[in-house]
Amino acid sequence: MTTEQRDWAATIHRLWASVATITSREQLADLVLPPLLEIPGAVGAWGLRHTTSVFRWAGLPPESVGHLVARALEATGEADPDWLAAHGVHDVVVTRFDAPGDVGGTMMVLLDGTGDRDHARTCLHQVADVTREAIRRLAAHRAEQGQQIRDALLAEASLQMDAVLDRTQTMGRVARMAVPAIAEGCLVYLCDDKGPELRSAVHIDMRRLAALLADDEVAARLETLAAEAVAAPDRRPARAEGIVPGTRFVDVQVLRARGRTSGVLIFMFERNAGDVPPAQFLHDLAHRAALALDNGELYEQRRREVVAMQQHLLPRRLPVVDGLEVAASYTVGDRVMEVGGDFYDVVVRADGVVGAVIGDVCGRGVDAAALTGMARHTLGALLQEGLSPARALGRLNASLRREGSWRFLTAGVALLRTDPRGCTVQWMSCGHPPPLVLRRGAPAETGRGGGTPIGVLPELRVGRSRLRLGPGDTLVMYTDGLTESRAPDGRMFQDAALPQALERLRDAPPETVVRQLSSAASRFGVTTADDIAVLAIGVARD
Amino acid sequence: MTDLILVVEDSAEDVEAIERAIGRSHPGLRREFLRSGAEVWPRLTAPGAALPGLMLLDLNMPGEGGLAVLRQVRADPAFDRIRIVVFTSSEDQAEADACYAAGADSYIYKPMNFALFQTVLSQTLDYWGNVARIVVPPPGDSAAQT
Structure with missing residues (x-):
């Protein structure tokens, strides 16, 4: 083996060893074209990428006309002999390769009169083999990277959209x-x-x-x-x-x-x-x-x-009562996907006494909704007929026990009798949160709760209390969604913000009271997980 | 357009990621980093200052935010040729609208995954034409040339 042959073998060995380090076609051209100038008689080495106008070269550059020459050589193996001769090129050896899934190319070595065409062709083919393998690896690497990026995009987009x-x-x-x-x-x-x-x-x-x-x-x-x-x-x-x-x-x-x-x-x-x-x-x-x-x-x-269904479980309109102002609001929890069990109603008996009901059935969904409707209508109808609140609540308890329902509810009934100086309130509680009394020109007070939830015990225990409302005072009945709305740090609206809200609402009309209490509790909570029902009855001012 | 990219970014992690991403995909582009919005105006208006071809601008930075920087730069016609790409993790459509109204050229979402991050930056730089005109060195500098 001659020194020249040994050097060329070393060059080819180096090229093969470098294939794994190539990360772009630009690097590849830098790697494979210059060694072709080592071939005896070589004056230029050109590389053309098919379907694009990318030319790479070492040695004699394919100037503007040379591009046409190169394209002609790529297509037919023949080219303008005058341009070649003018640049000292006597012969050109050409090889082309296709790269499955990628752009193929043509490589050529331009020889002067001293070059050996057969030897040059052998060397070119050896370098083309290296090039082909490098392009295959580049394509595989690019495909792998592309897949990684697409996987990442799909994952990130899914996260974004699911949020x-x-x-x-x-x-x-x-x-x-x-x-x-x-x-x-x-x-x-x-x-x-x-x-x-x-x-x-x-x-x-x-x-x-x-x-x-x-x-x-x-x-x-x-x-x-x-x-x-x-x-x-x-x-x-x-x-x-x-x-x-x-x-x-x-x-x-x-x-x-x-x-x-x-x-x-x-x-x-x-x-x-x-x-x-x-x-x-x-x-x-x-x-x-x-x-x-x-x-x-x-x-x-x-x-x-x-x-929509929640609205059907509530009275379409509240009665108009002389001497009283009645207002109510219902806020559906923002992540709630089932009908809740809060309800309220206001009825006026034939003797002018007003019965106000508020309640909260445990759980959500169709079963809870059915019980909610039944409870509201039962209590409303019995109170309107003149039954005492305690008996009305007891009838509902008996009915639930008879049906064997595992569900229970809390409820509060206020019986309001107006007189020239205001209003007397008989408050009956069955495990329900105590009402609030907003005094005219004075701080708010809390009523009493007590009693047992309806549907739990055979004999219902009712918490009884009396309240006196003067002109401008307002009775506020609500469900626990109001007071138990939680801030991100875990604090409850009742402890952290209700007193301030009530102070701001001093002397406000019932309509304002229900609207602002509900919205204050909703804003306070990180989420309004539970429904909020608020019913307010105010005594008209003098 | 020049081959200089001005990156305005307060997060050290994002600075490192942007440097790494552009260094890999567009090694021929020069990168200059400013760590706050307040540094942008003095940098652009310094006597004889080289203007960037593209500014990569974070939106949420302490002090002078990206939107304020954008409005200030766009108010001066001397900087009309600078492409301003807002690169942010904000998902607020209102912020995107405000940036376009203020004259941003692109409003690009900043991905969490680095491969995606690099792709997004690379495609952005490719789009605004930096690569073809800037990265390829002039003929004669290398043995194998375009």
Whole structure:
């Protein structure tokens, strides 16, 4: 073996050893082209990447005309002999390689008159083998990285979307996560009765997007694309060119989950084809977004039903009573997805005595709702017929015991008799929180509770007390959702904020009292986990 | 556009992550870091100061926040050529709208995962055209050239 052969063998060995360290095609060109100049007679080594206009070289540069020469050599193996001769090139050996899943290339060695064509070809093929392997490894590495990034995006997007049940926020988050990680732009269309409507739009260059969407023609093309996708949701996802000026293509993904189509995602791409994620990934992301949107829709729907059903369990209107002002409020807990058991009612007996009822059935859901309705109607009807509160409560207790219901409830009944100087209140409590009395021009007082919940013992025990309300005084009855609303640090509204709230509400009319007490407790709590019912009856001022 | 990126970021962890990410994806770009919003205006208006081609701006910083910096820079036409990319973990759409109204070129979500973080930054820099025009050195500097 000659020294020259040994040196070349060492070069090839070094190239193979370096393949694992290559992280880009630019580095690869730096690695493989210069050694080709070691071939006897070589004056230039050129590399061309197919389908792009990327040229790499060592030695003689392919100047402007040389690019054409190189392209001709790549395509036919022949080129303009005048240019070659003018640059001292007598012969060119060419090899090309294809890279499955990646852009292939052509390599060539330009020889002067002293070069041995066969030897040069052998050396070039050896270097091309190294190049081919390096490109394969680069492609595998890039694919692995791409998969990692897509996995991370899907995970992070899922976290983001799961954190909210609000559809508007969900739409904003999916678009913002996608740009620019996987696309230059992302549009979210949601379906309504009139068809898909653009509800969220994010682009890496928002000014450009605003200009594009202001173009009626472009906006109409995008909307048509969305409408077509919604009309045929099972059709394969579409990639369309020429829809948006300056964008290579758009990818349309239908937002479909649990058999329902909620809208369309349109991704806008301007990047190199190699950086565009696979359609399957876009499909997966759209499916994840569709699930989040559907969850939001189901949540909203359920919540609307809960609020509507809750309203049915409460009196449609409160009676108007001479000398008294009556007001009530009901706040559904913000994370509540089932009908709660709080109730209130106000009835006026034939003799003008007013019966006010408030109660709280344990638990939530359909069973609790049924008991809630039954309890309100029973107590309301018996009180209106003139039965004493204690007997009315006892009848309800007996009824629950007879039915063998495991549920129980707390309740409070106020019987109010007005007179020229105010009002006398007979307060009956069955395990219910004591009422509050807001005195005119004086601090608030707390009434008495007592008694046992209804439905627990065969013989009901009722806590009895009497109160006197003067003109301008207000009796406030409530359920424990008001007082037990909790701040993030665990403190309860009753201990930390109720006294101040009552002080602020001194001399306020009942309507203001119920509204502001409810909202103060809701704001105080980190979440309004429980429903809040408040019923206030004020004695008219002189 | 110049090959200088000005990063305005108060978090040490994010500074390190941005340096690492851009260093890997766009090693040819020069990075300069400011750790507070208050440093931006003196830096840009210093006599003979080299202006960045792109400013990567955190939104929530103590003292002068990113939005205030954005408004101040955009109020001076001398800095019109600087691309301003708000890079934030904020999910508040109102903040995004305010940034665009104030003249931000991009409002980019800051991912938690580093691979994603690097991709987002890389795509942003690619989009604004830094790579093609800046990173590739002029012919003749290397044995193997574009």
